[in-house]
Amino acid sequence: MSLEEASLTPLDSTGDRVQPFPRSPQLQRRLAAAAQPTQEQLSKRMEQLQAERLKTEARIQSLKKRRADLATRTEAMKQQIHGRFEAMRAVLKQDEQAAMETLDIDLKSTRTMLDQVLKTWNQHLDQVSKAMSSMHRAQEDNSKATPGGELEGKKENISLMKSDASEKTIGLNEERFERLVNLLSSVTKQLKVQLQRKTLLLDMKPVVVDLHTCHAHLTVTPEGRGLFYGRARTAPEHPLQFDRVCCALGSAPVSSGKAYWEVDVRCCSGWAVGVAYGRLERKGRDKGCKLGRNMNSWCVEFRNKNLSAWHNGRHVPCQGVVGQTRLKKVGVWVQFERGQVVFYDAETMGVLQSFSAAVTPVFDRAHHQFTEPLFPAVRFIKPAAEAWPDHMEFCHNSQM
Template sequence: MKGHTQETLVKHQQHLQRQRDVVAYRMKKLAAKQVDFTKKTNALKEKIKKKYEDMKRVLDEDLRITLTQLDMEYQATECTIEDRIERCYHLSQELDQEIAQLSTQMEKEETDDKDAETERRIAETMKATDPELLQVDEFKNEQLLSLTINLLLFIRSQVPVTKKLFQSYASDVVLDPTTAHPKLIISPKGDLVEYTDTWQEVPENPSRFDTTLNAISRQGFREGRHYWEVQVSGKTYWEIGLTYPSIPRKGREEDCWLGRGDESWAMEFFNGDYTAWHDRVAHALPVVAGQHFTRIGIYSSFPGGLVCFLGADTMTPLHCFYVATFTNVLHQAVCPGHDNQGSNWKPLKICDASRSAPTL
């Protein structure tokens, strides 16, 4: 009986230990949930704060212009008022002199009449200045707020003005899967490219890159002005640019990289650093260090011999190449980069550059 009791106690102890482990695991999960909530809340607060900062930047410039115009009007009005005050002052002095001359000639009944007139004026003034007559126009305030919101939305849709210009040069870009490295997957529409660790079973052909993770567009162009955009948000490594069809597709890896030869021009982003490349010459861009654009725009002008990279979110110029004369057809080129230790799995997406990116 005693042995049986001892065994029961041991089992019960083991059961309680298991339950304690379950409770400890629950506490761990709750703590993790708390951390998750904190992160999400802080992220939301930062997003909201950024929206307010964005609104402030837009309105500050409009406020400065508006206040300057109001100051000009105020100064003109101030001069007018000072002139009227001076005229009234001179008139009051003249009236004081007349009153002094007439005061000795006034009759008693005339004085009574003047006292009655003064009482009437006081009563009228008290009635006209009753504080209860002053009411807030709630409808007007609501309308003013609505107009202010509409103004902000309108301003957002109109700036920067260069966006409107570049949108008029927007080009359709369709990536050619027959050029893509076997570790790249091109979407059916040709507007998205992503890296995979798996070597795809794809036909070998002379146009396919086999040493660098590149793909180029189906169609090229040899005249006019062209603008296109690529969504790069959430990535830590990518290369985007323009290339002649003569760029090496096989052989030494360095020769095939975008911007390393004289056949291509590229913008590279790697772990927070932006670099422009052409003919093996690197142009570091410390001016944009720390910035993370969600879209990169590429503008090219055959007449101007220009290749320009922009942070399309704000149309911030990043780097321009002055080519003078293009000697061949230009194709759009992209490299989504390798996985970069698990931080770079998101795809590159070709955007509709004729439309502004949605506000997030």
């Protein structure tokens, strides 16, 4: 390109334009008139702004009303909860009063019996005292009667009192009192368990079995919560189906927040209850398909009368379990954001095992920050010397 060509800039260039001379006043007025909207456009725009203003004001009023309603609704909820606890306290107060009245009645009855015995012994004491006074006067009068004659007569008039064996049994019914204290202790423990369970039931998640994942020998009940094992093949083949390991997953995963559910295992002689990522392998018998034997699943497992917790192929005996403990229900609580899953004995609310990013003495910590949604999972395990287990079921709210 020549120097002359390089020095020229086209007027329609998209680059920075250079105005070689000032624009004329007429041109400036024409440009200004073209930039100004018409009266019709201004009116239309004004109407739009007014409509938007009314809409915004209505939304603000709605939000203010909702904010005011929050306090009212919260207060109503508090009153309802307070009423429930007041009813519980009233029952406890009534039962306490009844127990105290029972003790008072027992005390009154015992005192009456003791007073009667005491009265009898006081009467006998009076008789003995009178006899001793009579004998004393006789000695002073230096009676001429045969020595001991008159005294013998006095002895015959007073019989010796002997302690009645029934007197030893008079007392408070302490055996009944001990039974009452033991019963109250048991009720207290049960109440504490139920209150703790109540907290978890607030996050109760209904679980329905995903039919596509069920092993071919599993039959699902019509409501979708129960699983029966049978020798006959019942489920059709599906790409998501477990073909060799007798497992099934729940249909709705946990992807945020908290969730709790329970599995009834009382009719099983071998089982595993846990959670798993959706990428848990489904085909074959490798560890990748078995709950707790890989990085994609966590579980507690009952096999050959031993209860243990599993993850990534590692296992430990479950906490608080001694001997051949058989559970009726297993509770599973997930706190997704905290990377925590806790397994409970749903009858006693004892913690069987807690998997957490914060406290993992045995299992790898790196795998407890959940990176994918978690599916409820169960597995039927064939015992070494028994028949196959029969039935497991995800509990519903009405079964709590």
